[in-house]
Amino acid sequence: MKKNIVKTSIIGMIANVFLSGFKAVIGLMTNSIAIVLDAVNNISDAGSSLITIIGTKLAGREPDKKHPFGYGRIEYLSAMIISVIVLYAGITFFVESGKQIIHPETPDYNAVSLIIVAVAVVVKILLGIYVKGVGVKVNSDSLSNSGEDAKLDAIISASTLVAAGIFLIFHISLEAWLGAIISAVIIKSGIEMLRDTISKILGERNDRELAKAIRDTVMSFPDVQGAYDLVLNNYGPDTWNGSIHIEVPDTYSADNLDQLIREITMKVISAHHVILTAIGVYSVNTKDDEVIQAKRRAEEIVFSHEFVRQMHGFYLLKEQKSMRFDIVIIFDAKDRRAVYNEVVADVKKSFPEYELQVAMDTDFTEE
Secondary structure: OHHHHHHHHHHHHHHHHHHHHHHHHHHHHHOOHHHHHHHHHHHHHHHHHHHHHHHHHHHOOOOOOOOOOOOOOHHHHHHHHHHHHHHHHHHHHHHHHHHHHHOOOOOOOOHHHHHHHHHHHHHHHHHHHHHHHHHHHOOOHHHHHHHHHHHHHHHHHHHHHHHHHHHHHHOOOOHHHHHHHHHHHHHHHHHHHHHHHHHHHHOOOOOHHHHHHHHHHHHOOOOOOEEEEEEEEEOOOOOEEEEEEEEEEOOOOHHHHHHHHHHHHHHHHHHHOEEEEEEEEEEEOOOOHHHHHHHHHHHHHHHOOOOEEEEEEEEEEOOOOEEEEEEEEOOOOOOHHHHHHHHHHHHHHHOOOOEEEEEEEOOOOOO
16 A cells, blocks of 8 residues: 555656646746746645655554554645645735736747647646545545645646637736636635644544444444444554443353453454454343343433433442443533433432432444
């Protein structure tokens, strides 16, 4: 995967250097600010490819004492830098286009220059499709952002051809206005790419499909009666570890539980390439009918409240007069703490003699 990212980035860098050289010469020859700025943009794209290569190399370093989870998140930092470059290019183009609108200069197009620009449009479209396709395939945000940027560059170059055609036919120079419009599109794209990358660095919710698949795998073990509290931590593209709680019968011995946890861990690694660094255990009462009935009654009370998605980890100790369980309250609730307090109060009314230990949990896959 890393080799594909580096190879694709090198191809993109070489292509952009050549395109930049051609466009710079043509822009200066034709006195076209749009083409000159397009050339500068290609140089920034070459820089983006170089950043992707460096980022990929650094992200591929083996874990060490200082960073035991590896360096995969450098990929996100690379993507953020590229996003900033795109945003900076868009703002620069917008400012230069504004100057041209205020103080217009007459361009001097010729057939050769327009043919070269047209070829550059085709090259950038193909390069964008190729780079983004590889980025999606290997799950590289840096490559995906570079591919999207290349497509925007093709639009910029195409706009210069449109402006040239209008000038040659109607003798009206619109390239500055077109440049301003295209710059606004680039700025918007840069902001969106930066926002998405920062969101990943901050930590997004669990991948729903991956979380569901992991839960299904865990629940495939006959003695696992429930799987809850799955937390996945992302340390770079396709690099995950996490934790989960399982419910098992209270008849399980320590050696059987140890064997079950080991089997679950290995199966999740094999099937999903996710390391479960911790598997917590909830004991499910199977021997006392009174406790089983109390659980059913508590569930009825809990689920009678709006915004409650889950209840799990129920355990009742009659002699100690203690009852414990966890509830998941969705984020749609205006005040999750208020819902929690109402649930606890209602359960307490039905079980006044018990001391309640109720934890408010979060479903990290919630939409």
